[in-house]
Amino acid sequence: MKTSSSDTIAALAFPSLVHVSNNLFAARFDLMKFTPAKRILDDALASGRLQPGGRVMESSSGTFALALAILCSLYGLKLTLVTGPVSRVVRWRLENLGAELEVVPTANNCAGGIQQARLEVLHRMLAAAPDAFWPQQYTNPLNAASYAPVAERLLERIPRVDTIVGTVGSGGSLFGISRLLQQANPRLKIVAVDHNRSVIFGARPERITRMCRESYEQLLAMGAGIPMGNVEFERCDAVHWVPVPKMVQKVHAFHHDTGFLVGPSSGAALAVAEWEALREPDRTVLTILPDHGVRYVDTMFNPDWLGQWPEDLRSEWTAPVVIESPFAVPPDWCLFEWKRSPFERVFGHAPQPRHAGYNP
Secondary structure (H helix, E strand, C coil): CCCHHHHHEEEHHHHHEEECCCCCEEEEEEEHHHHHHHHEEEEHHHHHHCCCCCCEEEEEHHHHHHHHHHHHHCCCCCEEEEEECHHHHHHHHHHHHHEEEEEECCCCCCCCHHHHHHHHHHHHHHHHHCCCCCCCCCCCCHHCCCCCCHHHHHHHHHHCCCCEEEEECCCHHHHHHHHHHHHHCCCECCCCEECCCCCCCCCCCCCCCCHHHHHHHEEEEECCCCCCCCCCCCCEEEEEEHHHHHHHHHHHHHHHHHHECHHCCCCCHHHHHHHHHHHHHCEEEEEEEEEEHHHCCCCCHHHHHHHCCCCHCCCCCCCEECCCCCCCCCCCCCEEECCCHHHHHCCCCCCCCCCCCCCC
């Protein structure tokens, strides 16, 4: 195992706290998924399910992939990642850290999109490597549990949080952090943020902006094309769906105002959190900024890429449209009052079966 100081680990595992405005705070991570990745690998090594020098296999094209690559490099483990298309920057980082990549270029008409297509490839690879360890980030309960120390640190700085706003990918961060915050304040409001093409909260959008449709795979690090086992629907008060152009606009504005370079998930969370904070100025609002912007130098911070979407980026949204049902999410920023309902109460049926092999 390579030498690594506790300060280095802490820098990656814990966020800095940014006071954005009067009643709005942001927990800004450089690499949020480092927290669950470390907890999952440490547990697997301690239990013997992962042997020293062994191989880790996972499906990820985002921050969890990068977190695993850093940790496997530090721990002297081998890593195979099944990814979708990734930027040049991300690919260089993963390979420089020693990860082996199996790239799935398209969804290939898979019903669950590229995430399900990647999982099918991963299953075949795992069958041929029975000694490999699979972190199963989407449903592993250690994902959400790993954020308890993060919540404890946040409570030291902000003893009472009234509203928490976070984007939802696997569901681990928002629901893991809010668990302890809710113990400190049982009336905590939990606001989930998704994007217009994600199926996590059951939406099947009929219309989306061209920018969202064509940039989805290369830009977004939130949402999903398959159900996620760490999402706790019955603890969610409201859901916002935010279009890609709004995310990009907010990321650019945040950089202009603060100098912080963050990714599109952070832009989505900031847009919703600022609206919540302005609407209820007597409540303390905390939002989670999960991603650094370095992954997006070829897209969100590239004038040539931005020049492809002039009409989309001129769109204006000052507030969400309130919708009566998530059955048909529009292409605009919209809000549905989830009211801590089980998924079945909202849609009349249970979520689609989770992808094969994930057993929470």
